[in-house]
Amino acid sequence: MTRQQHFGWFLARGFGPQGWGYPSLDWDYDWTRPEIYQDAARTLEQAGFDLVIIEDAPSLGSPETIDLRVRHAFGGPKHDPMLLAPYLFQATRHLGVVPTVNPAAYVPYTAARQFATLQHLSAHRLGLNVVTDTGSARHFSAAAPLGHDEAYDRAEEWLDGIRLLWRSWDHGALVADRATDVYADGSKLRAVQHRGEYFAFDGPLNAIPFPHGEPAIVSPGGSGRGLGFAGANSDVQLALAPLNERSVRDYRAKIHDAAVAAGRSAADIKILFAIQPVITASAEDADRIVAASAHPDDAALVQIARKQSSDLETDLTSLDLDKPLDPSVFGAHVSRGSIQRLIGDRGDDAPLRAHLTALARAGRIADRSGFVGTAEEFADLIDELGDWGNDGVLLWGDFHPVTLHRTLDELVPVLRRRGILRREYVDGGLQANLRAF
Structure with missing residues (x-):
């Protein structure tokens, strides 16, 4: 039976040069102005999407890779x-709307106040994509960058502190009674005093409580510590895993177990698997795209290496394509999940060429070897995910109108006709819509 699922868009380019490197750039949008983003947001809302997550990296990276990161705007x-x-x-x-935030960049009191302001201004539609990018830490403090797990410890303390501040107004503190001329009852405001390992601050917060719930917390991360953080804290988990039944069910079970271990319900978190489909007009078009990707030339591999170098803050373009990739080239700050997505299951002896070639190759949705196919074939996949208990998916791309419409124009009607994609929203903001089904 068809199961309605949640849909989001992961703005992979972030608030950056939309369409750079593609012929569609000649639409002449100015990426620094709001119009291209507002047009895209309206399109996603018309399509019935729950949320858009805006990727971010506050740092240009290490000195060794800055040129790689900015030369092609990756x-x-x-x-x-x-x-x-x-x-x-x-x-x-x-x-x-879910901007990416780094706990190193915001002290908790300022963060709690600014996020509370946006939650009220948006009618409770704010989310926060909490990342633990340690490579950016040097911009915010003279302290040495934290290790992978320690960065999650700091993020947990940061988020706990923000929630303490959001909840420093007890029930009944906000009175707003014109008859008695009492706006708030100060006796019901709690003087938060936090002295932790990473942060120290006092409350209460100078912002009123939320009638429709706190901002939704989103998190990525596939490590054991990252999955534990999501289970304990997140309303949405940005999931990256092979889309076969065993992987999907195992991944979901890990998140749900972590949620229950933290005293939450498995239903408290929505797990959305990230997918970047290529929607084609026909199966024949899909076959042609897949065939063309089977034997990438060196120029295509170098282009992939440039993007991977940006993501991994490691200059892969300086390495020999035909020699094994030594994992020690990656710094401690690089996400283990990101490294694993590059290396896959090919082993330490595989040359860099093999890893890049695997990333270059496309596969067909129809045989579940990839994500190239028609709207109907993609809907079949989403239906199948629903049969495995899936909550939804995050489509992946920039906000250039060509990217958005190439993906959605044929897909949205098919998903709606099948009952997979919502037609209406409920009142109450992002949290209410995430919990509607």
Whole structure:
């Protein structure tokens, strides 16, 4: 039986040069202005999407890889997605907007106050994609960068502190009674005093409580510590895993077990698997795209290496394509999940060429070897995920109109006709829509 699922869009380019490197750039949009993002947000809301997650990297990376990251605009420049969010809220009525935030960049009191302000201004549609990018830490403090697990410890303390501040107004503290001329009852405000390993601050927060719930917390991360963080804290998990039944069920079970271990219900978190489909007009078109990707030339492999170098903050273009990739080239700050996505199951003896070739190759949705196919074939896949208990998917791409419409124009009607994609929103903001089914 068809099962309705949640849909989101992961803005993989972040608040950066939309369409750079593609012929569609000649639409002449100015990526620094809000219009292209507002148009895209309206399209996603018309399509019935729950949320858009705006990727971000506040750093241009290590000195060794800055040129790689900016030369082709893979890793920068990027403007601040938190400041873009109000423009997207203004353009829409229901869509959740989820900027990426790094705990190293915001002290808890300032973060709690700013995020509370946006939650009220947006009618409760704010989400926060909490990342633990340790490579950016040098921009915010003279302290040495934290290790992988320690960065999650800091993020957990940061988020706990923000929630303490959001909840420093007890029930009944906000009175707003004109008859008695009492706006708030100060005796019901709690003087939070936090002295932790990473942060120290006092409350209460100078912002009123939320009538429809706190901002939704989103998290990526596939490590054991990352999955534990998601289970304990997140409303949405950005999931990266092979889309076969065993992998999907195992991944979901790990998140749900972590949620239950933290005293939550498995239903408290929505797990959305990230997919970047190539929607084609016909099966024959899909076959042609897949065949063309089977034997990439060196130029194509170098282009992939450039992007991977940006993502991994490691210059892969300086390595010999035909020699094994030594994992020690990656710094401790590089996500283990990102490294694993490059290496896959090919082993330490495989040359770099084999890893890049595997990334270059496309596969067909129809035989579950990849994500190239027709709208009907993609809907079949989403139906199958629903049969495995899936909550939804995050489609992946930039906000150039060509990218958006190439993916959605044929797909949305098919998903709606099958009952997979919502037609209406409920009142109450992002949290209410995530819990609607």
